[in-house]
Amino acid sequence: MFDLEHEQSLSLVRLLPRLEAGLDARDQAAFVPRFTQHFPALFRLLLEVYGQNYDFFYHLEQMTDLLVSAFKSRPQTLRQLDDQRLVNPHWYQRGAMLGYVLYVDLFNGTLDGVREKIPYLKQLGVTYLHLMPLFKAPESNSDGGYAISDFRTVNPALGTMAGLRVLADDLRAEGISLVLDFVFNHTSDEHDWALKALEGDKRHQKFYFMFPDRTLPDQYQTNLREIFPQQAPGAFTHVPKLDKWVWTTFNTFQWDLNYANPDLFCAMLGEMLFLANQGVEVMRLDAVAFIWKQMGTSCENLPQVHGIIQAYNLCAKIAAPALLFKSEAIVHPDDVVKYISEGESPISYNPTYMALLWEAAATRDVSLLRYAMERRFVLPQGCTWVNYIRCHDDIGWSFADEDARMLGIQGFSHRQFLNEFYTSAFAGSYARGLRFNYNPINQDMRICGSAASLGGLESGLMAANAEWIEAAVNRIVLLHGVMLAAGGIPLLYSGDEIAMLNDYSFSDDPHKAGDERWVHRAKFDWSRLEEAQRRPTTPHGQVFSRLLRLIQLRAQDSAFDGGETRFFDSGNQNVLSFARRNEVVILANFSDHPQTLGWLALRGVWGMPNSASDIISGEILDTVSPIHLLPWGMLWVRAD
Ligand code: GLC
Numbered sequence: 163m164f165d166l167e168h169e170q171s172l173s174l175v176r177l178l179p180r181l182e183a184g185l186d187a188r189d190q191a192a193f194v195p196r197f198t199q200h201f202p203a204l205f206r207l208l209l210e211v212y213g214q215n216y217d218f219f220y221h222l223e224q225m226t227d228l229l230v231s232a233f234k235s236r237p238q239t240l241r242q243l244d245d246q247r248l249v250n251p252h253w254y255q256r257g258a259m260l261g262y263v264l265y266v267d268l269f270n271g272t273l274d275g276v277r278e279k280i281p282y283l284k285q286l287g288v289t290y291l292h293l294m295p296l297f298k299a300p301e302s303n304s305d306g307g308y309a310i311s312d313f314r315t316v317n318p319a320l321g322t323m324a325g326l327r328v329l330a331d332d333l334r335a336e337g338i339s340l341v342l343d344f345v346f347n348h349t350s351d352e353h354d355w356a357l358k359a360l361e362g363d364k365r366h367q368k369f370y371f372m373f374p375d376r377t378l379p380d381q382y383q384t385n386l387r388e389i390f391p392q393q394a395p396g397a398f399t400h401v402p403k404l405d406k407w408v409w410t411t412f413n414t415f416q417w418d419l420n421y422a423n424p425d426l427f428c429a430m431l432g433e434m435l436f437l438a439n440q441g442v443e444v445m446r447l448d449a450v451a452f453i454w455k456q457m458g459t460s461c462e463n464l465p466q467v468h469g470i471i472q473a474y475n476l477c478a479k480i481a482a483p484a485l486l487f488k489s490e491a492i493v494h495p496d497d498v499v500k501y502i503s504e505g506e507s508p509i510s511y512n513p514t515y516m517a518l519l520w521e522a523a524a525t526r527d528v529s530l531l532r533y534a535m536e537r538r539f540v541l542p543q544g545c546t547w548v549n550y551i552r553c554h555d556d557i558g559w560s561f562a563d564e565d566a567r568m569l570g571i572q573g574f575s576h577r578q579f580l581n582e583f584y585t586s587a588f589a590g591s592y593a594r595g596l597r598f599n600y601n602p603i604n605q606d607m608r609i610c611g612s613a614a615s616l617g618g619l620e621s622g623l624m625a626a627n628a629e630w631i632e633a634a635v636n637r638i639v640l641l642h643g644v645m646l647a648a649g650g651i652p653l654l655y656s657g658d659e660i661a662m663l664n665d666y667s668f669s670d671d672p673h674k675a676g677d678e679r680w681v682h683r684a685k686f687d688w689s690r691l692e693e694a695q696r697r698p699t700t701p702h703g704q705v706f707s708r709l710l711r712l713i714q715l716r717a718q719d720s721a722f723d724g725g726e727t728r729f730f731d732s733g734n735q736n737v738l739s740f741a742r743r744n745e746v747v748i749l750a751n752f753s754d755h756p757q758t759l760g761w762l763a764l765r766g767v768w769g770m771p772n773s774a775s776d777i778i779s780g781e782i783l784d785t786v787s788p789i790h791l792l793p794w795g796m797l798w799v800r801a802d
């Protein structure tokens with residue numbers, strides 16, 4: 163009989179000498195208590211995931227040695243940060259948090275170029291900087307850096323690992339946390355492990371999924387969702403050199419890693435801790451939903467995924483406690499939340515809010531958005547959404563069909579409408595987007611385009627129609643405004659602050675032409691920024707100055723600090739309404755017409771206020787007559 167408690171304490175006793183041998187007395191004093199605190203839970207998780215096949219003691223030793231050596235080489239400044247974070251673990255719930263995500267090359271050439279622009283990031287109010295994957299990657303197509311060939315080498319065109327450390331330190335000195343991806347579902351086929359596997363090395367072949375013929379792949383495939391049905395159909399790629407089929411969920415050159423192999427679990431743990439020690443404070447768990455496969459399932463969101471992330475989380479708590487995980491699970495909303503907890507990923511993208519904001523902008527009806535957010539926005543204590551409008555990826559309509567059905571909306575046809583709307587196939591649509599990975603079998607597709615082009619600025623400018631331009635500017639500001647006001651960490655996609663439009667030149671580059679996401683990955687236009695700053699009345703200037711103001715208001719106002727966001731029914735299907743900590747009510751008009759709203763609509767928050775003001779304009783609101791909202795207008799109301 164296996165006695166868990168007994169095995170656990172026995173293992174601990176057997177492992178402790180390794181800590182003593184590997185660390186000096188001072189390091190032991192910091193490390194050993196953390197190790198003994200978290201070891202029992204870690205032991206249990208690994209047992210759950212790896213069960214009987216687990217060569218327990220061997221892998222526990224391997225893991226312990228990795229933790230010890232990572233802690234030993236952790237720089238003093240990061241150890242100080244560890245101590246600060248342990249005292250103030252929910253630092254990321256401050257109202258002044260603002261995220262910004264950029265591609266190093268597109269933003270300002272190199273890592274040094276990013277460093278030069280720290281004053282600009284400070285001006286914006288950025289406290290969280292996500293740099294898109296910047297590691298060594300195949301020179302041709304690398305899926306925008308998401309096919310990594312070496313987690314320990316920076317792409318030479320962008321800089322060096324030493325340069326990354328300097329940047330991380332400089333950012334931290336300015337109150338900005340560095341965020342990088344942990345691209346751990348796959349490596350590129352040029353990664354050393356893949357190259358060794360190609361040479362026939364059995365250990366490294368077992369890091370991946372390899373099949374001698376199509377028998378098993380065909381059985382798996384029947385239950386799998388196709389991620390890139392156009393550019394990379396199917397989830398398996400034939401590798402002629404091995405005459406084997408390799409699992410490739412994404413592109414053919416991105417080989418999925420096999421976490422059922424504890425050896426691989428340890429190898430990736432080493433890479434993770436290495437990155438943490440470079441000064442990374444938040445790791446975005448890329449494509450996290452896909453890391454465990456099991457025959458007969460969709461191979462997404464399986465329970466073992468959570469076990470593995472929780473185990474990695476405990477490893478971080480032992481060796482690099484300042485490190486935080488952010489999950490990137492762009493899946494059904496019921497599955498999104500399963501990744502979110504303090505023991506797993508305390509922060510997560512909010513893909514449902516993002517998609518439904520665009521849904522409401524198309525339909526001019528906030529019902530589905532409100533319905534879903536009333537039920538799905540509140541997270542466990544200590545956990546936080548990363549709210550965003552756009553990112554480097556496509557938009558998928560990942561709302562819950564069950565939510566839609568409750569409102570009499572049929573999921574499939576609604577998605578068809580949204581796809582038509584955002585690819586301007588729908589007459590009268592203001593949006594200019596591109597279809598992404600159309601799948602003729604289920605007629606699914608996703609949408610690409612910049613916030614400004616999807617929000618109507620491109621069509622307005624092309625038509626030189628002042629009314630359309632005005633509506634688009636208001637719409638773009640409104641979408642960002644409800645992202646900023648919703649609490650959590652708002653995440654700006656670089657270039658959106660100056661309303662950059664789609665860039666269609668990607669189709670001239672053979673390495674990009676097959677992937678429409680490049681339409682919204684343009685080079686940052688510094689002259690546009692300069693002009694926006696100089697001429698705040700141009701459309702780009704208006705977006706910039708109004709966003710800057712919203713960001714500043716948010717950072718200064720305690721209503722946006724931690725605490726609750728509560729969505730409620732304003733009684734008007736065009737108007738999104740939510741309260742922040744019962745202090746401020748956000749009202750946003752998702753329609754082309756002015757709207758009025760009785761104060762009674764807000765009674766759930768305050769009763770009837772005697773006086774109220776809009777914090778954005780600073781104007782006093784008349785509490786006797788109804789509230790007025792301009793087309794695509796927004797108020798942040800505070801009652802006294
Ligand atoms: C992530 C990235 C996406 C990439 C994929 C494969 O979801 O956001 O850009 O294509 O993973 O790494």
Ligand code: GLC
Nearest residue numbers: 389449490492493555556558
């Ligand atoms: C899918 C995946 C997501 C990925 C995206 C890339 O939505 O779920 O992880 O980023 O595809 O297009």
